[in-house]
Amino acid sequence: MSAEALAFSPRRVGAMILRYWYLLRSSWPRLIELIYWPAVQMFMWGFLQLGVARQTGAVMAAASTFLAAFLLWDLLFRGQIGFSMSFMEEMWSRNLPNLMISPLRPVEFVIALMVMSVIRLAVGFVPVTILAIFFFGFNLWDLGLALVVFFANLFFTAWAVGMLCSGLVMRNGLGAEGLTWSMMFILLPLTCVYYPVTTLPLWVQPIAWALPPTAVFEGMRALVIDHVFRADLMLWALGLNLLWLAAGAASFVVLLGKAKQAGALIQTGE
Amino acid sequence: MDVATKSNAIEADGLAKRYSDTVAVDGISFAIARGTITGLLGGNGAGKTTTIGMIIGLVAPSAGSVRVFGADMARDSYRVLGRINFESPYVDLPHRLTVRQNLTVFGMLYGVADIAARIAKLSADLDLGEFLDRQAGKLSAGQKTRVALAKALVNEPDLLVLDEPMASLDPDTADWIRGHLERYRAGKNATILLASHNMFEVERLCDRVIMMKRGKIVDDDAPERLIARYGRQNLEEVFLDVARGRARPALSAETAS
Numbered sequence: 001m002s003a004e005a006l007a008f009s010p011r012r013v014g015a016m017i018l019r020y021w022y023l024l025r026s027s028w029p030r031l032i033e034l035i036y037w038p039a040v041q042m043f044m045w046g047f048l049q050l051g052v053a054r055q056t057g058a059v060m061a062a063a064s065t066f067l068a069a070f071l072l073w074d075l076l077f078r079g080q081i082g083f084s085m086s087f088m089e090e091m092w093s094r095n096l097p098n099l100m101i102s103p104l105r106p107v108e109f110v111i112a113l114m115v116m117s118v119i120r121l122a123v124g125f126v127p128v129t130i131l132a133i134f135f136f137g138f139n140l141w142d143l144g145l146a147l148v149v150f151f152a153n154l155f156f157t158a159w160a161v162g163m164l165c166s167g168l169v170m171r172n173g174l175g176a177e178g179l180t181w182s183m184m185f186i187l188l189p190l191t192c193v194y195y196p197v198t199t200l201p202l203w204v205q206p207i208a209w210a211l212p213p214t215a216v217f218e219g220m221r222a223l224v225i226d227h228v229f230r231a232d233l234m235l236w237a238l239g240l241n242l243l244w245l246a247a248g249a250a251s252f253v254v255l256l257g258k259a260k261q262a263g264a265l266i267q268t269g270e
Numbered sequence: 271m272d273v274a275t276k277s278n279a280i281e282a283d284g285l286a287k288r289y290s291d292t293v294a295v296d297g298i299s300f301a302i303a304r305g306t307i308t309g310l311l312g313g314n315g316a317g318k319t320t321t322i323g324m325i326i327g328l329v330a331p332s333a334g335s336v337r338v339f340g341a342d343m344a345r346d347s348y349r350v351l352g353r354i355n356f357e358s359p360y361v362d363l364p365h366r367l368t369v370r371q372n373l374t375v376f377g378m379l380y381g382v383a384d385i386a387a388r389i390a391k392l393s394a395d396l397d398l399g400e401f402l403d404r405q406a407g408k409l410s411a412g413q414k415t416r417v418a419l420a421k422a423l424v425n426e427p428d429l430l431v432l433d434e435p436m437a438s439l440d441p442d443t444a445d446w447i448r449g450h451l452e453r454y455r456a457g458k459n460a461t462i463l464l465a466s467h468n469m470f471e472v473e474r475l476c477d478r479v480i481m482m483k484r485g486k487i488v489d490d491d492a493p494e495r496l497i498a499r500y501g502r503q504n505l506e507e508v509f510l511d512v513a514r515g516r517a518r519p520a521l522s523a524e525t526a527s
């Protein structure tokens with residue numbers, strides 16, 4: 001890779017963010033979609049938590065984490081979808097070749113997609129957390145500084161998976177679009193969003209611990225139930241995330257090269 | 271940088287592209303001088319779009335190389351991408367963005383200094399004013415083609431690669447655009463590479479025509495010399511001779527050199 005390929009321009013990143021912002025503000029269905037599903041699921045988990053809270057002991061303690069678990073899972077899922085959706089917009093509008101023959105570097109493209117995933121999530125996620133306070137008296141923001149660490153770790157995982165999904169779509173065309181929507185769900189049972197890692201069979205537990213979000217969800221339960229911030233878990237998640245981000249970036253670059261070899265960029269489609 | 275690189279915008283050497291069992295481009299070599307307009311002709315599946323893809327760095331060659339302004343497009347394309355632009359019917363601009371928004375975004379990507387002034391100039395040159403603030407997806411086919419051309423000119427490229435640029439345009443608008451391209455080339459000494467099925471367009475615009483068939487270059491000459499050599503009235507008849515495999519006159523000594 002030449003030195004020019006590594007050159008970085010904030011203006012080009014800004015151009016891409018502006019492109020997605022123009023799109024977002026021009027389409028009210030896109031804005032509604034950002035809030036709709038998180039809100040529906042928040043109500044479902046909120047009422048479930050209320051129902052189970054009438055129990056006592058361990059059941060009640062576990063249930064008290066449902067809303068926090070859902071909101072953090074939603075952040076992970078929507079962080080990846082926000083990244084991938086912006087990328088998919090280029091495929092749907094057949095604009096990707098225009099970008100690939102422009103001076104836009106892959107790293108600038110990826111950073112713009114990361115920023116957009118944060119913006120898209122903020123549009124949908126913040127109102128839903130406020131609804132959770134209003135309807136269920138649950139204030140996610142009470143988690144304080146720990147929340148920033150949780151958010152950062154979950155975004156890192158979301159971006160790593162987003163880079164892999166986008167690379168696969170770039171290489172294989174819109175036929176691989178389904179992966180964008182479904183890939184994160186393989187993490188749902190394994191990352192122990194709603195139950196402790198010890199619930200899993202013994203042989204599955206090492207796999208779970210190799211997934212960065214597992215440490216975040218365990219850390220969240222430690223904070224909500226035991227009021228303890230587990231810095232060790234967050235450091236473990238951060239270390240794993242660095243590996244995942246490197247793997248995600250490598251997969252994006254390799255799949256971009258494969259797409260060029262396959263001639264997939266000259267006529268983007270299925 | 272050698273002399274050839276300085277005088278040529280594009281240099282292809284043994285350029286080939288193979289997709290599993292299919293040979294799309296079969297080891298072609300050519301050079302295109304700066305400041306010229308060259309037509310790339312051939313029937314469907316001749317390898318024109320793949321050749322263009324390799325020239326602009328969208329497709330990786332299986333063998334050989336292509337250099338644009340001296341940069342190997344498979345390894346060092348970012349050195350020259352800011353000096354190139356491209357338009358193709360296979361590529362669109364984001365539909366929900368207005369024409370002005372699209373040009374603003376691409377102006378920023380290409381590092382255009384005064385984007386508002388550049389958009390105003392393009393709007394005047396290509397008569398975009400009427401729909402500058404309309405969404406790109408809601409334009410007629412002819413308007414979309416003009417907007418795509420405006421995007422391709424936003425950075426005032428030294429190399430403009432056009433794949434079927436006049437498709438969907440009525441004869442009046444197409445003629446007007448051809449005039450604009452001629453003025454652009456003359457004003458900037460830009461190089462234009464044009465793939466087209468419109469023989470009249472190629473005959474009028476191009477200094478030189480490269481004819482492709484089944485991934486190979488089967489002829490390469492100025493349009494008027496091709497017409498004379500084949501003993502035909504126009505380039506369309508030459509094209510049909512080539513496409514249907516009729517006997518081809520030998521290249522003149524001047525062309526061969």
